[in-house]
Amino acid sequence: MSRDMCNTSKSLDSESADISDQEREVTNVIFNSKDEVNSIEDEENLFINDPNNADFDDDLENLNIANFFHKVDSDQIIYQKKKRRLKLIGKYVMGDLLGEGAYGKVKDMLDSETLCRRAVKILKQRKLRRIPNGELNVQREIKLLKKLKHKNLINLVDLLYNHEKEKMYLIMEYCVGSLQGMLDASPDKKFPQYQAHDYFLQLIDGLEYLHSMRVVHKDIKPGNLLLTLEGDLKITDLGVAETIDLFAKDDICYIGQGSPAFQPPEIANGLDCFSGFKVDIWSSGVTLYNITTGLYPFEGGTIFRLFETIGKGDFDIPNDIAEPLRSLLVGMLRKDPEMRFSLRQIRQHAWFISRPPCSSPPVPIPPLRDDALHKMTVFPYLVEHYYHDPNENSSDVQYFTEHELNEMEKSRVDSEYSNGNANQSSSKHNRRRSKKPVSCISVKNFPGCNQS
């Protein structure tokens, strides 16, 4: 494949972004020919130059376009293996990317004192200012997470700020994925009933706790239900949650902000006020419908059409959904909030009380970037930090083509699968240099590491 040089420069940016996102240890792109490097640099300088400068347009015209619009084969692009540099945020050692949401990136992390694995959500103030209600939603979420503690609610373990960089670090308990991620990776986009039952019971436990603390979540959906390695369900994302005033007589809310497909008829129909708790019951009902059927009870090509359908409140349940699940779904998705099941009615329902039989294998947690074991990504940084040989000739750097890197990654994953050893480290450095078990490392007071 060959590419236009101009596009190459552009795609190099996105490629290196992709690659770093995928944490493939690759950042530096090196061209075989020095001229090519210069032309790229010239090109960058050109566009970095201030376009408001009067000379800018003249410069453009005088440039010989042919100098940098030439083709480069992808095998001429070679990648340099990036050095893994240990990065500390307070007492936490930073690992690789786990996922990314609208507000920021979530990365793997290790608490150097307790050796507990954590996940950190990195929020940049500048980015938040560009999102409508971004700062407000984050403040609200932090305030709530600080006071709420429950087994089925994501736990905010720590909160760190870097005022200089205007960054916020929300250190949370580590989860292996969301129900949505599992559904997306499964062929039928649904769970067997016994698996859905297990998650639903935990959802109701978490929801009952939230409501007892006068908190309406407002955005219950499979994407906001995370799972720990132990299979504990954690309700997350309280960005649009609302706390009912302590002295309020009821649970009346005035603003509905959740995901459209999970909104109840009273919000779809534009009512001025509605019962907050019944909103969560409805969205939990849509969630239960979705995880047991692989479908949505209400659909529409546009939000307008979707809300029109939800507003009418008529929906079908697939024939293969038998009692007692059927009547539970009907009870949770009653159009009239007054008639809709309460948490107590859900708890007393036959489907809730008795666990459905194990009919088929459970839907597994999908691998994280080819790693079925979701191994901790912090270890290679520690290994590099502690076992890096300072006498190693730094000019002895190896370069690889993209194809070679892909092949190396593939064979690494294959060999881990065939060895079937969860604890086996994948790192080349580990195999070569490990002299003592990594778990014995104390990661306090790192000399020379990159403290942020």
Ligand SMILES: Nc1ncnc2c1ncn2[C@@H]1O[C@H](COP(=O)(O)OP(=O)(O)OP(=O)(O)O)[C@@H](O)[C@H]1O
């Ligand atoms: N505690 C956690 N442990 C492990 N991974 C997590 C954790 N929290 C979030 N993630 C991962 O990070 C991704 C981004 O999460 P985040 O909460 O920022 O966004 P989102 O809920 O996916 O989307 P948005 O916030 O834009 O609605 C998630 O999809 C999930 O895969």
